[in-house]
Structure formats: C-alpha cells, structure tokens
Amino acid sequence: MNYRIGVRELCEFTAKEGDLDLRFTPAPSAQEGMAGHRSVIARRDQHYESEIILSGEYPGLLVSGRADGFDPLRHQLEEIKTHRGDVSRIPQNHRLLHWAQVKVYGWLLCQSRGFDSLDLAVIYFNVVTQQESEFRQCFGADELEAFFLQQCQRFIHMATTEQAHRKARDQSLRSLDFPYPAFRHGQRQLAAQVFRCARDGDTLLAQATTGIGKTLGTLFPQLKALPDQHLDRIFFLTAKTPGRQLALDALEVLQQHPAPPTLRVLEHIARDKACLYPDKACHGESCPLAKGFYDRLPAAREAALSAAWLDQASVRRIAQVHQVCPYYLSQELCRWADLVIADYNYYFDITALLHALTRRNEWRVCLLVDEAHNLINRARSMYTAALDSALLERLQRHGPKKLKRPLERVAAHWRQLHQDQQVDYQIYPQVADLFVVSLQKAVSALTDHLSEQPEGNDPSLLSFYRDALLFCRLAEAYGDHSLFDISRDSGLSGEPQSTLCLRNVVPAPFLAERFATAHSSTLFSATLSPANYYADLLGLPEEYQWLDVDSPFKPEQLCVRIPHKLSTRYADRPASLQPIARLIARQYAEQPGNYLAFFSSYQYLQQVLAAVRNECPGLPVWQQSPGMSEGQRQGFLQHFQPDNRGVGFAVLGGAFGEGIDLPGERLIGVFVATLGLPQINPVNEELKQRTERMFGDGFAYTYLYPGLQKVVQAAGRVIRTPDDKGVLWLLDERFSQPAIQQWLPRWWQLPGPEASRSLAPQLTGNTLHCTPI
Numbered sequence: 001m002n003y004r005i006g007v008r009e010l011c012e013f014t015a016k017e018g019d020l021d022l023r024f025t026p027a028p029s030a031q032e033g034m035a036g037h038r039s040v041i042a043r044r045d046q047h048y049e050s051e052i053i054l055s056g057e058y059p060g061l062l063v064s065g066r067a068d069g070f071d072p073l074r075h076q077l078e079e080i081k082t083h084r085g086d087v088s089r090i091p092q093n094h095r096l097l098h099w100a101q102v103k104v105y106g107w108l109l110c111q112s113r114g115f116d117s118l119d120l121a122v123i124y125f126n127v128v129t130q131q132e133s134e135f136r137q138c139f140g141a142d143e144l145e146a147f148f149l150q151q152c153q154r155f156i157h158m159a160t161t162e163q164a165h166r167k168a169r170d171q172s173l174r175s176l177d178f179p180y181p182a183f184r185h186g187q188r189q190l191a192a193q194v195f196r197c198a199r200d201g202d203t204l205l206a207q208a209t210t211g212i213g214k215t216l217g218t219l220f221p222q223l224k225a226l227p228d229q230h231l232d233r234i235f236f237l238t239a240k241t242p243g244r245q246l247a248l249d250a251l252e253v254l255q256q257h258p259a260p261p262t263l264r265v266l267e268h269i270a271r272d273k274a275c276l277y278p279d280k281a282c283h284g285e286s287c288p289l290a291k292g293f294y295d296r297l298p299a300a301r302e303a304a305l306s307a308a309w310l311d312q313a314s315v316r317r318i319a320q321v322h323q324v325c326p327y328y329l330s331q332e333l334c335r336w337a338d339l340v341i342a343d344y345n346y347y348f349d350i351t352a353l354l355h356a357l358t359r360r361n362e363w364r365v366c367l368l369v370d371e372a373h374n375l376i377n378r379a380r381s382m383y384t385a386a387l388d389s390a391l392l393e394r395l396q397r398h399g400p401k402k403l404k405r406p407l408e409r410v411a412a413h414w415r416q417l418h419q420d421q422q423v424d425y426q427i428y429p430q431v432a433d434l435f436v437v438s439l440q441k442a443v444s445a446l447t448d449h450l451s452e453q454p455e456g457n458d459p460s461l462l463s464f465y466r467d468a469l470l471f472c473r474l475a476e477a478y479g480d481h482s483l484f485d486i487s488r489d490s491g492l493s494g495e496p497q498s499t500l501c502l503r504n505v506v507p508a509p510f511l512a513e514r515f516a517t518a519h520s521s522t523l524f525s526a527t528l529s530p531a532n533y534y535a536d537l538l539g540l541p542e543e544y545q546w547l548d549v550d551s552p553f554k555p556e557q558l559c560v561r562i563p564h565k566l567s568t569r570y571a572d573r574p575a576s577l578q579p580i581a582r583l584i585a586r587q588y589a590e591q592p593g594n595y596l597a598f599f600s601s602y603q604y605l606q607q608v609l610a611a612v613r614n615e616c617p618g619l620p621v622w623q624q625s626p627g628m629s630e631g632q633r634q635g636f637l638q639h640f641q642p643d644n645r646g647v648g649f650a651v652l653g654g655a656f657g658e659g660i661d662l663p664g665e666r667l668i669g670v671f672v673a674t675l676g677l678p679q680i681n682p683v684n685e686e687l688k689q690r691t692e693r694m695f696g697d698g699f700a701y702t703y704l705y706p707g708l709q710k711v712v713q714a715a716g717r718v719i720r721t722p723d724d725k726g727v728l729w730l731l732d733e734r735f736s737q738p739a740i741q742q743w744l745p746r747w748w749q750l751p752g753p754e755a756s757r758s759l760a761p762q763l764t765g766n767t768l769h770c771t772p773i
Contacts, residue, residue, distance in 0.1 A: 003159050007054075007065030007104050014154040015100030019284030020293035020328055021091040024462060025454050026447040028082045028127045036082035036125045037068065040132060047072050054108035058152035061159075067105040068123075076119040076136070077106050085451030087124050087133045093294055098122045104151060107144035116141050128448055162336070165262065165305075169338060170227035172262040178220060179253045185552035185722075186212040191221040193547045194522050198225035198366050203521045203540050205372075207528040208549035209745065210716055214524055216250040218368050219339075222522070223254075223261065225366070226338075231519060232363040234339045235354055237347055239374035242659050244269075247341045247370070248311055255309070266310040266330065266337035268346060274312065274327035282325070289325040297332065300324045304333055335361075344375060348514050349382045350473070355514055364519040371658070372523035373709050376537050379507035383482070385471040386501040387439075389414060391464045399461060400449055406442040413438050417486060418498050427485045427686050431502070436475045443468050474502045480690055481506040483683065505687045506694065508539030515540060526716050527709045529743055536695050548746070552722050555749035559727045562735045562751055568674045573604060580673055580731055581611035584647060587727065588619055593668035594640045598652040598714045600674035602626060605649050608673065612647070620646030624656060640666045652676050658713040663720040669727040670718045675734055676707030708743050 028036065041050045048071055055064035068080040079102035083090055102120045110118055121136040183191065190208050197204040198221065208214045222234050236247045244267055251265055272278065277287050284291035300322035304310055307318065310333060312326075319326035334340055334357060347354045347367065358365050369375060392414065396407050413435040446465045450457065474482065483503045488496060504510070515521050515538075528534050531546040563583060568576055584597060599605040602625075609623060622639050625632070633655055639648060642665040650656040652674055678684055684702050692698030711730070718726035728748075734740055741750050 002060055002062065003156075004062045004064070005155065007063060007101055007108075010063055010151055010155055011097055011100040011104060013158070014151040015097055016093060016294040016297070017096045018093040018292065018294055019091070020282060020287075020290040020325060021093060021284060022282035022290075023091075023454055024450065025089060025091075026084050026450050028084060032127045033082045036127050037080050039130065040080050040123060040125050041069060043132075044069065044071065045073070052109070054105060054112060056108045056111055056148065058149065058156065061152055061156055063104070063108070063148075063152065065105065065108075067102075067109065070109065074119060075115075076121050077102065077109055078121045078123050079105065080123045080125060082125050082127050083451075084126065084128055084447065085454065087126070089454060090124065095122070100147075100151070103139065103144055103147050106139060107141070107148040110141040110144055118144070128451065161305075165264075168262040172259065173223050173227050175259055176220075176223065176254070176257060176261050179216075179257055183217075184212050186549040187217040190214065190217040190524075190547065190549045193545065194218050195221035195225055197522060197545055198222050198231070198520045199229055201519050203515060203544040204523070204547060205528055205531050205534060205540065205544055206522060206524040206547045206549060207526065207531075208524060208547075209526045209551045209553065209747070211552050211719070211721055212549060213250075214526075215246045215370070216253065218522055218524055219247065219250050220254070222366050222368060223263070223339075229519075230364065231366055232361075233337070233358075233365045234368065235347055235365055235518075236339065236341045236368045236370065237344050238341070238370045239344055239378060240371070240659055243370045244341050251339070262308075263339060264305060264308045264310065264333075264337045266333050266340045267312050267315070268330050268334060268340055268342040269312050269327075270343070271327045274316070274330060276316075276320070276326060287325070289319070289323060293324050293328065296322050296324050297329070300329055301332060301336070304329065305336055310337065344369070344378050345382060348375070348379055348511060350470070350510075352514075355517060358517055365517075367515070367518045367521040367523075369521065369523040371525050372534065372538075373525045373527045373713075375511075375523070376507065376534070379511055379538070380504045383474065383504035383507055383510050384502060385467060385474050386499055387464075387467055387471055389418075389498045389500075391460055391467075394460050395458075395464055398458060400453075403442075403445055403449060406438070406445040409438040410435070410442045414498070414500070417500070418488065418496065421486055421488060424488045425485065425682055427483050427682055431475050431478050431484045435500075436472065439468055440472050443472055471500075471502055474504075477509075478502065479509065480694065481509045483686055485683070503683065505683070505690060506537055508537055510539070512539030512541075527712045530705065532695075533701060533705045537701070551745065551747035553719050553747055555747060557722075557725050558719050558748060560730065560748050560750055561727065562730045562733070564733060564736075566731060566733055568600070568604075568732045573607070576673070576731075577607050577611040578615070580608050580671075581615040583729065583731070584608075584612055584671060585616040585619060587669065587671075587729065588616075588645075588647065591668065591727070592645045594644060594662070594666060595647045595669040595671065596656065596667060596714070596717055597647055597649050597671040598657060598673065599649070600652055600676065602651060604673070605651060609649050620644075621649060622646065623649040624651055624654060628655065637662075642666055652714055653710040656717075657710060658716070660717060661720055662717060663724055667717055667726070669729070670715055671729040671731055672711050672714050673731040674707075674711075675704075675732055675740070676710040677703045678706055704740075705743070708740070712745060 048069055050069045052067040052070055054067055055062060067077060069078045079098055081098055099122060102122055106118050106120045109115065117138060117140045119136060119138050121134050124133040186208060190206055190212065193204060193206065225231065238244050248267060254261060276289065280287040282290055300318060303322065304315065304318050307314055315330050316326045319329045331353065334353060340354060342354065346352055392407065392411060396411060399407065413432065417432055417435060450465065481504060483505060485501050485503060487499045535544055566576060566579055588595065599608060605623065609621060612619060612621060622636060624636060636648060637660060639646060640662045652672065653676065688698035688702040691701035695701055715728050718728055744750065
C-alpha cells in the first residue's frame with residue numbers, strides 16, 4: 001500500500017521533541033496568520049518565489065506540500081510563522097517542529113533543483129508589531145536527505161503497523177459473533193436497525209427501554225459494520241460516568257469471545273480527573289511529566305497501542321511507567337484508537353477534540369450517543385456564554401494600567417444597559433452591538449497584553465478573557481436559537497451587580513454540522529418521545545430514522561396507578577400533602593419494601609416528608625439533600641438493599657431520577673408527585689415563544705415534553721429486568737388525560753378515568769396507623 005502525507009502532518013507525527021508546554025500564549029487567528037504571510041511575501045523583491053509546490057518519494061510513501069518562499073538571490077528557503085508577543089517565548093518544542101518542516105522542504109527543493117547545499121530560515125512575523133525575526137542556518141543536501149529519510153522511516157514504521165492492525169481488526173470483526181446464544185427481546189430489532197444506519201450512513205433515533213441491553217445492542221452492530229463500510233472510528237459518547245462504565249462492560253463481554261476482536265478501546269476522561277499533579281502547571285519547568293514529554297511519548301504510545309485495552313486505569317499505569325502526562329497521552333491515543341468512549345463535550349463542544357480530529361483527518365466515524373435525552377441541556381450549556389460585572393470591576397481596580405481604557409469602555413456600555421433596565425431580569429430582542437464592539441476591542445487589548453506578559457497574571461484576568469472570547473464568538477453567531485439577557489442583583493457589597501448572558505435555548509444550529517461530519521449517528525435512550533422534539537432541538541437531518549423498540553417487559557410486571565382528583569399544581573400543593581402522605585403510608589403498609597418518591601422541588605419534598613412522618617411515624621425514610629457529595633449519594637443508595645425497607649425521598653430530574661440500577665427487591669415501587677413541568681420563568685416563557693415560531697408547539701417543547709421525560713426516567717427505576725415486578729404511582733389527575741398518556745411508554749397498562757376513580761377512597765377517611773418496623 002502506498003501512502004500520501006503532507007509535510008506538516010509528517011513532521012507533526014515524527015519530529016516533535018522536548019517538553020509539553022501549555023502556558024497560555026494567545027496565537028494569531030487564521031485570518032491574522034494569512035495576512036501575516038502576505039505581508040512578509042510583499043516585502044520580498046521581484047525574484048522571490050512563493051508557495052512552491054514540492055514533493056518527494058520514499059519507498060511506499062509520497063510526501064508533498066507548499067514551501068512558503070525561496071529567495072534565489074540569497075539561496076534561502078523560508079518557512080514563515082506568525083506569532084504574538086516576544087519571539088523568545090515561542091516554546092522550544094514549537095521551534096523544533098518549525099525547523100523540521102523547513103528541513104524537509106529543504107531536501108525536497110535540493111532534490112528538485114540539484115542543490116548541494118541550501119540556506120534555511122524560519123521567519124517569525126509578529127502580527128502586532130509587524131516585525132520579522134529571522135533564524136537562519138546553512139545545511140548540506142546530504143544532511144537534509146538524511147533528516148528526510150529518518151522522518152519517512154519513522155512514519156512508515158507506524159503506517160505499516162497501523163495497516164497490519166487495521167487488517168487484523170477488520171478480519172476479527174467480520175468473524176465476531178454475538179456473545180450470547182440469543183438476543184434479548186427487542187435487542188435484535190435495535191441491532192439490525194443500527195447496522196443498517198451504519199451501513200447506509202443514516203442517523204437513527206432509537207427509544208429502547210432498560211432491560212434489552214441497549215449498550216451491547218448498539219456497539220455490536222456498529223463494530224460489525226466497520227470492515228465492509230471502511231469506517232475508521234466509533235465514538236461512544238456519554239453524559240455521565242456510569243455510561244462509560246456500561247460501554248466498557250459491554251466491550252469486555254465481547255473480549256470473552258473465543259476469538260475476541262482485535263480492537264483498540266480508549267476511555268478518554270477529563271483532564272482534572274486524569275492529572276497526577278493537580279498542584280502543578282502544564283509545562284516542563286513545573287510538572288515532571290511535562291518535562292521531556294515528547295521525547296518519551298513514542299515509547300508510551302507504542303506500549304499503549306500494544307495493550308489495546310485502554311480504560312483510564314490502564315492509561316494511567318502506562319503513563320506512570322513511561323513518566324508522561326496521562327491526560328495528554330490519552331489525547332494522543334484518540335488518534336489511534338478504534339473506539340473512543342468519552343463525554344459528549346469531546347465531540348459536540350465548540351472546541352471539541354474528537355470533532356477536530358475527524359475533520360482534519362477526514363475520518364469516517366460513527367457516533368453512538370448514550371442517554372441522548374441529556375444532550376439537549378448539555379448542548380445548551382456548551383453554547384452559552386456569561387460575563388460577570390464583579391469580575392470586570394476587579395480587573396478595573398487591579399488589572400494592568402494599559403488595559404484601563406478598553407475595560408472602561410466595556411464598563412461604560414455595560415452600565416448603560418444596567419441603568420436602562422427596570423427589572424432584575426430582562427431578555428433583550430438583540431445583542432447590544434455597541435457593547436459587543438467595545439468587548440471585542442477589550443479582547444484584542446487583552447490578547448496583546450497576554451502575548452507580551454503571559455505569566456504572572458491575576459487568574460481573574462484569564463477567566464474574564466476566556467469568557468469574553470466565547471461571548472464574542474457566540475455573538476457573531478447570534479440568532480433565534482439564543483437569548484441575550486441581563487440579570488441584576490445587589491451583590492455582596494450592596495453595590496449593583498449584573499450578569500450578561502448569551503443563552504442558547506435551541507442547540508440545533510450548532511449541532512447539525514457535528515452530525516453532518518459523522519458518517520452515521522445513533523442516538524439512543526429510554527426516553528426519546530416524541531421523536532420530532534429531539535430531532536428539531538438537536539439538529540438531526542430531515543431524513544433521520546426513528547425506532548421505538550419493543551419492550552421486553554409485560555404490562556402485568558408494573559402496576560400503574562393514578563389517583564382521582566389529586567392535583568400537584570403549584571397552587572394545589574398544600575392540599576395535596578396529606579393525601580399523598582396517606583397514599584404512601586397505605587402502599588407501604590400493604591406491601592412493605594423499598595420505594596422511591598419523587599417531587600418537583602426540595603421544598604415540596606420536605607413538606608410531604610413532614611406529612612408522612614406525622615401520618616406514620618414508624619415508616620423508615622431517608623432523603624436527598626442539595627449538593628450531595630459522591631459519598632453521600634452512595635450512602636443514600638445503600639438504603640436500597642433486599643433486606644431493607646423504607647421510602648427514599650428525592651427530587652425529580654436529580655441524581656436519583658436516572659442512571660441508577662436497583663433491580664429485584666432493592667426497589668419495588670416509585671411515586672412521582674408531579675408532571676415534572678419546568679418552572680414558569682422569563683427564560684422558559686421566551687423559549688415557549690421561540691419554539692412556537694420555529695416548531696409550532698411552544699408549550700409542549702418548553703414544558704410538557706421535558707417534564708414527562710423526567711417522569712418516565714424516574715418511573716424506569718422500578719422495572720430493570722424481565723423478572724422484576726413493582727408499582728408506579730403517578731400522583732396527579734392529569735396523568736389520566738389522553739393528551740398526557742400518549743407520550744408515556746406503550747407497554748404500560750394505564751388506568752383510564754373510571755379506573756382512577758375507583759382508587760379515590762384510599763385518599764379519604766381516618767388517619768392510617770402503621771405498625772413500626
């Protein structure tokens with residue numbers, strides 16, 4: 001097989017040396033870089049040759065590219081690089097890479113024109129001062145040829161290794177069988193549709209209840225599609241840590257196959273979770289794992305790729321053996337893994353690593369988006385930017401003097417907005433243009449300052465700079481998908497404070513391109529109904545496929561009850577407390593065991609909990625509290641043991657409303673005391689108007705669908721396996737309405753209005769006395 005590679009890509013892989021250095025240094029934008037190149041070339045005389053197309057061969061490899069310029073009078077080949085700030089602050093590993101590029105171009109030019117020697121120069125052009133810094137050196141053609149051959153040898157070694165791996169991977173996947181004697185009910189239906197979409201390059205929205213094995217049912221067909229569709233990578237994207245573990249568990253099952261797949265699996269985690277030296281900065285003068293990182297990276301990479309199974313523990317172990325940073329080793333391995341398991345943001349965020357690699361390398365990738373109902377809110381946060389006036393005031397008082405004037409202009413426009421506002425929260429019809437212009441100028445001044453003085457700055461300056469950069473970037477893309485709003489409060493000092501926010505409410509315009517980049521996408525969850533709601537807000541292509549997988553559960557496994565004439569509307573909540581308390585107590589008395597009760601807020605939870613304690617003092621109860629730590633959450637779940645009994649009180653949509661698995665006797669019933677409708681506030685009311693204009697059903701898109709999604713997720717905690725049985729109390733009369741029931745799971749046997757009335761006597765009568773446990 002013959003390979004083609006660009007000079008820059010060749011050197012990026014073969015010629016990096018020295019320290020990892022991530023000290024913040026603002027780089028020129030793409031536009032500034034192109035303008036800088038033009039400025040340098042315009043200064044050369046008429047004999048100067050620019051954009052010289054060069055190529056050269058090595059057995060099995062063609063290397064090509066465009067050299068920036070050649071001065072025949074000086075016999076000098078030039079590589080032009082733009083920068084900001086003091087040239088001496090350009091990291092050494094960058095300089096070595098720049099020299100590697102010009103040396104490869106130097107050999108290609110010597111070979112092309114028969115030169116015995118050549119002067120090479122790296123020209124650094126400061127886009128602010130417009131000054132050039134020239135670093136020049138003379139090389140013999142033999143020396144340049146030897147360097148070229150060395151880089152090609154390194155690349156070919158890795159390329160042939162990759163070719164052999166790809167061949168072995170595809171052969172093993174073609175012969176891979178499903179790891180169990182038979183598919184679960186509904187699992188084959190899901191797997192077949194996932195395979196067809198991967199084969200045809202389609203997008204699939206799949207709703208499949210817990211219990212059919214969704215993770216294995218999506219991973220297995222995607223892996224089977226890789227060889228014949230010439231696919232490069234699978235990205236399994238999750239919202240939470242448990243989703244990553246489920247994917248690893250499913251893949252481990254495949255590894256137990258008599259002929260396990262030859263597959264590189266990488267679990268990529270956040271930097272703060274991977275870091276071994278959180279108290280040190282990411283450069284060689286601070287962190288021992290950053291010093292000499294690129295010198296040790298090839299051996300660490302080879303060891304990791306040989307290991308193939310690269311969960312976070314394996315990556316950390318290999319990184320420690322080779323004394324490299326585990327996070328940046330993992331980031332490098334994203335280029336070589338067949339299947340990457342990572343958080344949503346690594347593909348969907350505005351600066352997402354996996355999306356950037358896909359675009360740059362023109363990979364054919366398949367996306368598996370786990371628990372996809374979470375992607376709407378996660379994406380909204382990715383494309384939202386906020387600015388805090390307190391941070392700006394701090395910079396005005398303590399920031400560098402040269403930034404005083406641009407920051408004052410921002411503050412003046414900000415004050416004008418603040419003073420004109422008559423209420424504490426207001427949504428504006430447009431972004432304030434004058435404010436954005438002043439902010440852009442401040443960002444430019446901050447960029448120049450950080451280029452000249454990258455170290456020793458107040459952390460608040462860097463924080464404001466990053467916030468302002470994102471705000472400006474999103475302001476350029478402002479449209480109906482986002483809101484511009486201002487929140488005011490008195491602040492800790494009593495002085496008026498405000499927050500300016502570009503708040504995304506419809507992420508579709510940003511995500512559509514991400515889905516278009518992928519060859520195929522499968523989004524799956526137990527709650528993706530109605531399909532058009534998710535398709536519209538996530539920006540799925542118009543021809544997306546929809547699958548509502550047959551449930552493996554039988555209606556008789558879940559007794560669904562809806563009390564008559566019980567309202568949990570906000571105005572009716574005081575009157576609902578005693579009836580709900582009596583209902584919980586009666587259900588527990590009739591069938592002791594473990595239950596979960598969900599409420600719309602902590603306040604409502606506490607009110608019902610007090611009523612339950614008054615109604616039945618002997619009933620064991622425990623409760624979710626705000627801001628629980630991981631240990632406290634585990635303590636809450638520890639109550640749900642087969643030999644225990646009681647009721648756990650939790651908030652709908654919180655940590656215990658999804659993603660927890662309490663099969664069998666660990667949980668026998670759930671109470672949901674609300675429709676889960678989001679709070680009525682200015683943001684949601686504006687969202688209702690926007691989605692009404694965009695999609696035609698503002699109330700449902702803003703309130704009903706998000707609320708019922710939380711209800712169904714919470715209810716899904718009861719039945720986890722085909723052997724489970726339990727009860728579900730939907731504590732609001734509105735659950736009896738056909739307009740609500742049409743969006744609840746098909747396999748539930750829902751009582752109609754007449755059946756609901758028959759339960760009414762349970763909510764009346766004398767106080768129920770329970771036997772203490």
